[in-house]
Amino acid sequence: MKHLLSVGVCCLLLLTVAAAAQAAKPKDEHRSMAQDLNAVAGNMEREFVSAAEAMPEDKYGFVPTSGEFKGVRTFAQQVRHVAAVNYILGAAILQEKSPAETGGESGPESLTAKADIVKYLKASFEYAHKAIATVNEKNFLEPLKSPFGEGSMTRLSMAVIVTSHGFDHYGQMVVYLRSNGIVPPASR
Numbered sequence: 305m306k307h308l309l310s311v312g313v314c315c316l317l318l319l320t321v322a323a324a325a326q327a328a329k330p331k332d333e334h335r336s337m338a339q340d341l342n343a344v345a346g347n348m349e350r351e352f353v354s355a356a357e358a359m360p361e362d363k364y365g366f367v368p369t370s371g372e373f374k375g376v377r378t379f380a381q382q383v384r385h386v387a388a389v390n391y392i393l394g395a396a397i398l399q400e401k402s403p404a405e406t407g408g409e410s411g412p413e414s415l416t417a418k419a420d421i422v423k424y425l426k427a428s429f430e431y432a433h434k435a436i437a438t439v440n441e442k443n444f445l446e447p448l449k450s451p452f453g454e455g456s457m458t459r460l461s462m463a464v465i466v467t468s469h470g471f472d473h474y475g476q477m478v479v480y481l482r483s484n485g486i487v488p489p490a491s492r
Contacts, residue, residue, distance in 0.1 A: 337444060337460075341436045344467040349429045352470045354489035355477045356383045356425055361418035363484050379480045383421050384411025386470045390428035393462045394435035396451040403431060432466045439463050 359366075364380040367373055377385060388411040395402040404427065405412045415421050439459045447456035478488050 337441060338437045338439050341439060341463045341467060342433050345429070345432060345436060345463075348467055348470045348474075351488075351490045352386065352474050352477075353422070353425060353429070355474060355481060356422050358486055358489050359418075359477075359481060359484070360486075363480075364416075364418050364421070366480055366484060368479060368483050376476070379477060380416070380418075380421055381410065382473045382477050382480075383425055384415060385409055386473050387411055387421075387425040387428035389469055390432040390466060392451045393466050394428075394431045396448060396457070397435035397459050397462050398438065399448065404428070436463045436466060 359379055364378065364383075366379045367376055384407075388406040388409050391402040391404050391406050392409065404424065407413060411421075411424065415424055444460040444463075445458050447458060448462070450457045451462075478491075481488050
């Protein structure tokens with residue numbers, strides 16, 4: 305009987321805690337598609353920008369030499385490329401001309417100083433967020449001219465590329481950072 309009473313008290317306690325937890329939760333708010341996409345893009349932006357800021361300026365021209373790295377982008381080229389693609393995709397979503405030079409997908413070669421490259425990167429994310437903010441339930445499947453050649457892409461697919469493309473290059477940048485004895489900020 306004592307055991308049954310103990311089990312009953314535990315169950316009652318668990319139900320009370322569960323009810324209190326439910327009461328403490330705010331009502332689920334409806335987040336828009338753009339809010340969700342921008343949140344994911346913001347996560348990628350934080351990790352990517354912090355990695356770009358972590359590399360010392362004198363290492364921005366770094367390319368690994370041990371292993372199969374012939375022909376890969378330098379650290380600076382990785383950063384400029386992601387920024388350029390952000391501008392290209394943002395302009396395609398907004399159906400306007402990019403407000404910044406993209407150098408194809410390479411970014412402006414004239415940007416060589418770390419401060420200028422990081423400024424270009426941050427501005428590209430601001431522009432990408434502006435573009436993503438226009439994606440909604442009415443236009444997300446609208447086919448637009450692909451910024452990467454023939455054919456079309458939806459606004460949603462372009463926004464998704466913004467949220468994921470940088471992580472491909474982030475992984476490469478982590479190798480570059482660690483090769484120089486730098487632990488990426490996201491791993492600290």
